Amino acid sequence: MEFYQLSFILLLIFLVDLSNYSVLADNTDANYEINNATGYKEKAAKCNVYEGSWIYDNSSNPLYGTSTCPFIGLDCQNLGRPDKNYLHYRWQPTGCNIPRFDGQDFLTRFKGKKILFVGDSLSNNMWVSLTCMLHASVPCAEYTFKPNKSLSTFTIPEYEISVNFLKNGFLVDLVADKTRGLVLKLDSISTGKQWLGSDVVIFNTYHWWFHIRRAKTWDYFQTGDQYVKEMNRMEAFKIALTTWAKWIDQNIDPSKTRVFYQGVSPVHLNGSEWGKPGKTCLGETEPVKGPSYNNEGEAIVRSVIGKMAKPVDLLDVTAMTELRKDGHPSIYAGGGKRLNDCSHWCLPGIPDAWNQLLYAALLSD
Ligand SMILES: *[C@@H]1O[C@H](CO)[C@@H](O)[C@H](O)[C@H]1NC(C)=O
Ligand SMILES: *[C@@H]1O[C@H](CO)[C@@H](O)[C@H](O)[C@H]1NC(C)=O
Ligand SMILES: *[C@@H]1O[C@H](CO)[C@@H](O)[C@H](O)[C@H]1NC(C)=O
Numbered sequence: 001m002e003f004y005q006l007s008f009i010l011l012l013i014f015l016v017d018l019s020n021y022s023v024l025a026d027n028t029d030a031n032y033e034i035n036n037a038t039g040y041k042e043k044a045a046k047c048n049v050y051e052g053s054w055i056y057d058n059s060s061n062p063l064y065g066t067s068t069c070p071f072i073g074l075d076c077q078n079l080g081r082p083d084k085n086y087l088h089y090r091w092q093p094t095g096c097n098i099p100r101f102d103g104q105d106f107l108t109r110f111k112g113k114k115i116l117f118v119g120d121s122l123s124n125n126m127w128v129s130l131t132c133m134l135h136a137s138v139p140c141a142e143y144t145f146k147p148n149k150s151l152s153t154f155t156i157p158e159y160e161i162s163v164n165f166l167k168n169g170f171l172v173d174l175v176a177d178k179t180r181g182l183v184l185k186l187d188s189i190s191t192g193k194q195w196l197g198s199d200v201v202i203f204n205t206y207h208w209w210f211h212i213r214r215a216k217t218w219d220y221f222q223t224g225d226q227y228v229k230e231m232n233r234m235e236a237f238k239i240a241l242t243t244w245a246k247w248i249d250q251n252i253d254p255s256k257t258r259v260f261y262q263g264v265s266p267v268h269l270n271g272s273e274w275g276k277p278g279k280t281c282l283g284e285t286e287p288v289k290g291p292s293y294n295n296e297g298e299a300i301v302r303s304v305i306g307k308m309a310k311p312v313d314l315l316d317v318t319a320m321t322e323l324r325k326d327g328h329p330s331i332y333a334g335g336g337k338r339l340n341d342c343s344h345w346c347l348p349g350i351p352d353a354w355n356q357l358l359y360a361a362l363l364s365d
């Protein structure tokens with residue numbers, strides 16, 4: 001693992017106010033029938049693919065492994081995780097089927113395209129997952145993979161495709177101020193130019209807003225000419241996301257760029273949420289049985305995106321992901337036993353399912 005990836009992880013294990021959960025309707029099972037990409041478009045609009053359940057199926061295997069993906073990073077098996085069941089769950093929507101991920105179809109269909117992930121280390125998690133899924137589908141094709149502190153790139157020249165990751169934890173500006181230190185400007189975006197010029201952009205921000213103590217990377221919040229040391233973090237997140245939404249509405253041409261928002265990725269630090277008070281994700285080997293909860297952050301994301309003028313596709317993965325308390329690296333994140341990572345995801349793992357849903361969404365435009 002690259003050192004910078006490890007430092008992301010170290011910064012990100014504190015987190016998130018998960019209060020105010022309530023219960024959603026139960027998931028029901030559905031007959032599974034694998035579709036290929038052909039013909040998916042016609043059927044696509046017929047169901048909410050984010051409503052469904054995780055089905056254990058040990059004949060469904062990960063699309064890649066250490067040997068087929070040289071850049072996994074959070075390869076939990078390789079980092080010592082003893083259990084394997086978490087590798088064999090697949091997502092089954094209740095009302096319809098989604099196509100199995102077909103990397104060769106993806107590469108052919110999106111030949112010449114630029115795909116960009118913008119956000120925090122959960123964006124990085126999803127980016128690495130997609131690069132592994134694509135590389136594994138054409139293992140002999142040449143590729144370039146260049147991790148970087150700001151813009152990381154992956155390309156497969158034969159298909160003229162690039163899948164990049166731009167690190168940006170807040171989306172709004174974080175600037176140095178002589179007297180105040182680092183100021184998080186909730187109503188300002190000055191780096192948006194970097195978001196232009198791609199065919200598909202997948203944004204995400206959330207986790208960094210809830211950092212405390214040493215993980216907190218700013219000194220003041222600023223809105224207009226008001227500076228405050230502390231404020232309700234959920235409120236700060238909402239203001240910033242609204243600023244992002246305005247920027248998208250003013251600057252994105254939907255005929256050139258398809259915009260997605262990667263839904264809030266839940267953490268599993270508080271076992272009360274799944275009936276095991278005092279526990280974390282450590283030692284969890286199965287998904288939560290039964291219903292998911294409501295996530296306050298995701299409710300804000302939905303409401304802000306719902307008011308936008310330009311089309312933004314929400315990858316509404318929060319509820320499905322909330323069930324996967326078993327999918328985190330926990331102490332197999334590469335930082336030794338004292339690092340219990342319950343916010344990122346093992347690869348292969350849950351982000352592969354997010355990318356399968358991204359693929360389904362791209363097919364059904
Ligand atoms: C994909 O499915 C269609 C029918 O839905 C079928 O005609 C076609 O042969 C399938 N293609 C592959 C590669 O399996
Ligand atoms: C899959 O699970 C079934 C039932 O639990 C078991 O009998 C079988 O040996 C498993 N197969 C593999 C390949 O692990
Ligand atoms: C990261 O990218 C910048 C800008 O493209 C480049 O100048 C720098 O050398 C890269 N750093 C690494 C470690 O690759």
Ligand SMILES: *[C@@H]1O[C@H](CO)[C@@H](O)[C@H](O)[C@H]1NC(C)=O
Pocket residue numbers: 018019020270271272273
């Ligand atoms: C864990 O969740 C429960 C129930 O939502 C809550 O009462 C408790 O304060 C939470 N614990 C922590 C440490 O956040």
